[in-house]
Amino acid sequence: MHSRPKLPLHQEPRADYLQKVTGAAIFASDVEVPGMLHGKILRSTVPHARIRNIDTSAALALPGVVAVLTGADMKNLPGTANRWGLYLRDREVIAIEKVRYVGDPVAAVAAVDESTAEEAVEAIVVEYEPLPFVTTAKEAMAAGAPLVHEDMDKLKDFYFRGEANPVSGTNIFQHYQYNAGNVEQAYDEAAQVFEDTFSFPMVFHFAMEPHVSVADWKQHSLEIWSGGQTPTAIARVCSEILGIPLACVRVHSPYIGGGFGGKASVKIDPLVAALSWKARAPVRVCLSIAESMLTCRRLDAEITVKTALDATGRITAKSIAAVLNGGAFSDTGPAIAIKAAIRAIGPYRIPNLRLESHGVYTNTVPGAAFRSIGGPQAVWATESQMDIMAHACGIDPVEFRLLNMADKGQTIKPDLRPLDVDMRNLLRKAVETLEALPEMKGPRRRARGVAVGVSDPGIMPIGGATVRLRADGSVNVSANSVEIGQGNRGVLRIIANKMLRQPLRMIASSEPDTLLAPYDWGTGASRSTVIVGLAVQMACEDILRQVGETAATVLGGSPHDYRLEEGRIEGPDGAISIIELLRRFNGMTAGEFLGIGRVNPETKNGAFKLAPLFWETSAGACEIEVDEGTGNIRLVRVGGAADLGFVMNPKAAEGQDEGAMVMGLGHTLFEEYIYEDGQVVNGTLFDYRVPTMEDVPFHVGTTLIESLDGPGPFGARGGGEGAILPVAPAVANALFEGWGVRIKELPLTPERVWRALKTAKIAADKQEGRHHGFQD
Template sequence: MKIAGRSAPRLDGVEKVTGKAVYTGDISLPGMAHAKILRSPMPHAKVVRVDASRARALPGVIAVLTREEIKALNFQYGTIFKDQSIVATARVRYVGDPVAAALAEDEMTAEEAISLIDVEYEELPYVQNVEEALAPGAILLHEMGGAVAELRGSNYSRPERFKGTNICSYFGYRRGNVQQGFHKADYVFEDTFRFPKVQHYSLEPHTTVAYFEEERLTVWTATQDPFPLRDTLAEMFNIPCSRVRLIVPYLGGAYGGKLYVKSEPIAVALSWLSRRPVRLALSATESFKTITRHPARVRIKTGVNRNGRLVARECEVYMDTGAYADAGPRVTQKAGYRAMGPYRIPHVKIDAMSVYTNTVPAGAFRGFGAVQVTWAYEAQMDLIAERLGWDALEFRMKNVLKKGETYTAGDYRIDCDLREGLLKVAKEVGWRRKSAKAYRGKGIGCCVKDAGGTFKIAGATVKMSSDGSVVLQTGTV
């Protein structure tokens, strides 16, 4: 083996360290114009009036995009539920929600143009977190009934019973009879954990260059998901996929924050209006107002026997998906699926919900729902061990799934030895040895995570040539 087990040089290393790597922000086209976005200063309001006449009259302004211009398009979009618009039509739902955009010969003129757009708002009540959003009488962000959607082989739903609430999506799982399980348990513990909002903060903000030319669309953009984005743009602008070319230069960091559709439709819409190449480069502050990780509230109730065996677990997960669904239903489904942890538990009840709030939309982030619930159930495993005077490692060893066991019915069997992994980690960190330094402790944990933003299964094609060389074709990271 010439490669396995050895450090391989990065193929892109030289270009990056010498400054030759080309990112979306480096793209320059003849006649390229520059775009800026006018964003809502309010968390929730009706858009009463948008007057862009002063902006259009400014020298150097090429086009202004408001709710009037997008009427000819399929302007509603969304990763799973189509609840988002290119720019606001009737309401704004968070501070930073795009209301209009201006295109000009240079960035300074575009910036001045958006300051000249007059918007009249009628302020509405707003909800800042899950508790406020689910309170009786809370204002609704979206008037939705039941909904079902599909993405990459998985189904997502908002059952009809949640009509009239701010619940965006629901995932449930049952195994055994959880009430019987708690009845059989010698000890029952219930804890609630909260996970804060986290920002991706990539070095490269969201940047797009778009050009409509002779009914063909070419888009250079910082995205992790070019093909679904291409399909969405084709649908929105009523052109065949074969006439949309999407190019991804080097990516300056993403971590999930550049999955699915972000600010690309605004750049494309301005090019559609002007037939000019359009550059839309968000600032770091604007990227903060584009996407974030889901804050979460996780309630876990766990039943345990005197011998240290887990008997039952009930888990209630609320994911704050912000003003729009984005990937929230997918992240929530993944969080619910992983909430049991890698443990043998005969009786399980899980309810996971994404919830609309008047905050920045939340979407994909590394871990894809696993981080919030893993922190919660592993923290509770430590608390249970501490309360009962058990060793946290031994408690996990008694309950962790063995190689060959199944996580849920129909899943592939566990293909690794989690017990061996835990023991190796414990040995390396000197689990039994007390730390010699004050305020220095040790912790150990274990989690389960299936594929995040894609199918659980992977495919590959291997081609062998007559000269003995091998070509491997696979989609992986």
């Protein structure tokens, strides 16, 4: 459901649909290079240990084995570094002196086929000296805890506004603090003060295509076909590690089978490139799903929220204390720790505010970016407590939120851009959307819950695109924004279609290629439509300027007299084809118009200097039922609303938001890594539960609001991440609304819900003098 303005924009199905459903699309895992070897990785089986010896002799003796890479090779790499990172240079190409988690790469084999490589990996013998380990943030922050990293090499960031603030001699890689107003005085003067602690689990991205990379090293060049989301970052890191000029490192980004942040920054490509260097041949490494689960995951968190209210129920102060488990390497963790604190503020007016967060190393799978970094953890805490306070005040949860919401144009944190969305309208629309869905009758009791979320995308406002208008009116768009399933290549085509008025069938969007396309950070943080889309729009404006000037030169008059239409230029004296205009101007039937678009912090008179470029927002309302005999929660209806500014492709946008909602059901109801003795014990899809079609609510509705005031093309904002934010708190709030139990730990598994229901019943029976036997 959406109401869009009457704009002359053509709509058609995404160009990649047919390719993908027929199997014609080429994904990163489909790439084959002549002479390609196959790589496999030996991973640590212990959580923390010094490597005493690696015996590769048996592996090298196997027929078909070409090379084995270990930490001993790192000193021979021709580059300037064998470690990399976004904020802290803490990640090694392959373990050198010690391993830091079960799954840490220890050796890699290149062989003629996968089975030979697997056999060789199994033949490698590693001698470890075990070290004490920590798997929780609480353990890692305790006095005397073993250090995961003895030193921290701090980098100047190139991805996010904000740097790492590690605490030397500890496992803390990020410590963030912010204060505004007088929080303690507000607590002293408050009518009520609430303090609650909430926990959020480790969860896996589970992209359909696992991590994959093909690398072809040559003496003076490196070519990579990557399944990653950030081709320019991959090129930069591999350039440093292998000592190859950045101009000689070429990264291709074919279709990617899902990313969700797990393939952002840099993951396996440096290791594959180093293995290609050792083997002197192209090498392909495609991880299994189990290996991908050992590569990265969402940071688990414990968040304490303390909030003061006045006598009318208005918030007067809030403090957030967040502790996030970043695993063995910091990756995007320093940014996530900051974002978790900021996104816990919510869209509310809070005159006195205190934020503090810690990102902590542990001997677990490294944490990484994951759809709305830090947001689901933060909103789970804040929006659960909002309901707790609403019920304590005797105010309807929707009205309580409306009472405390900031107006559009007000700041929720003074050093950030003012809120650019009408959140009250958004919440009302979500409730209306739910109520408009068909009602379902059933034997079980049902209840509703609501929640809202805001996130400040960590967008680096640097990007570029080129657009070529050919003589026949066909158009090619080139950018390094990666297609991971969200449809950004189609969005770029739509922008070119609207700007240049050429039919969509004549517009192509090229595969990202760092050798050919302009610099762009990649895909993530809801940035593609806003940053890359704006660059495409600017490139199209450049073409329109050139067309007008060329027509005026050839035909006379002013450039403003001419308008580009399908395959032709309209002017005061009629139309001329593009090819005829080029022939007359160039003196031969040749040429094209090349437009260049660049976005940087000075774009729009410096408006892009202030973070965030836009607020990504979402409101959700749900209806659930509970099987009280098992504790199983089933979502019956879900309504959501988002303000995307301008919607390029309504169906695709709805699909992105509804996909985010379903993904959010995972950490809400059943997803979590389970650790025992330093090892993941549910590290396969037989043991790790993800949402399936059976878990999708019976009825789902999405309202897309178009306020036309975003910073992107035609007033667009980014989308596709915000809808994950309200899911968990809305479900937990519905559980309290209907059954009176408040659970503060995710996931809301059947066992956890069943125990809460039984505990509540025992307490109620005791109050009334009844007794029931209950055993664990």
